[in-house]
Amino acid sequence: MRLPQEIFAQTELADILGDEVWPGSEVGTRVGSNTLDDAICKQARTIFHPAGTCRMGDSPSALIDEKLRFNGIDGLKVTDCSIMPALFSCNTNVSTLISAGRAAISSFRNKQASA
Numbered sequence: 001m002r003l004p005q006e007i008f009a010q011t012e013l014a015d016i017l018g019d020e021v022w023p024g025s026e027v028g029t030r031v032g033s034n035t036l037d038d039a040i041c042k043q044a045r046t047i048f049h050p051a052g053t054c055r056m057g058d059s060p061s062a063l064i065d066e067k068l069r070f071n072g073i074d075g076l077k078v079t080d081c082s083i084m085p086a087l088f089s090c091n092t093n094v095s096t097l098i099s100a101g102r103a104a105i106s107s108f109r110n111k112q113a114s115a
């Protein structure tokens, strides 16, 4: 937020750009100012990409291991958007599909190996 504001404040752009639409020039933008942070907190919300509710890893909140095995229930694996250790910066659908595909192939190979 602060970087584009700095860029847009350059005199070379002043003739091209109109007033800032949001959060507006009345909101303090200097680093350390809480007003911009407050404006962002009021505006920010979750949307469309909830993830990590059954997260992988070794943190206390992790429910599955790196092989997708659910902690405490033998034979149960989870592979969907919930396993993501943290939300990353791309969209979640293809990542979910890839992890599910890899899990399916791995289970298939394990079954073949034990047959």
Ligand SMILES: Cc1cc2nc3c(=O)[nH]c(=O)nc-3n(C[C@H](O)[C@H](O)[C@H](O)COP(=O)(O)OP(=O)(O)OC[C@H]3O[C@@H](n4cnc5c(N)ncnc54)[C@H](O)[C@@H]3O)c2cc1C
Binding pocket: 048, 049, 080, 081, 082, 091, 092, 093, 094, 096
């Ligand atoms: C409006 C919208 C737009 C999106 N756009 C994009 C996009 O453009 N690009 C992108 O990468 N991602 C996008 N996403 C995110 C993406 O859809 C999800 O990250 C992805 O579908 C997650 O897959 P999933 O298998 O974890 O969950 P889901 O796809 O939600 O699958 C969960 C399934 O479980 C079923 N279910 C739930 N409860 C039960 C139950 N008790 N018993 C039986 N079945 C149950 C549900 O019916 C559903 O079929 C979007 C999401 C939304 C909501």
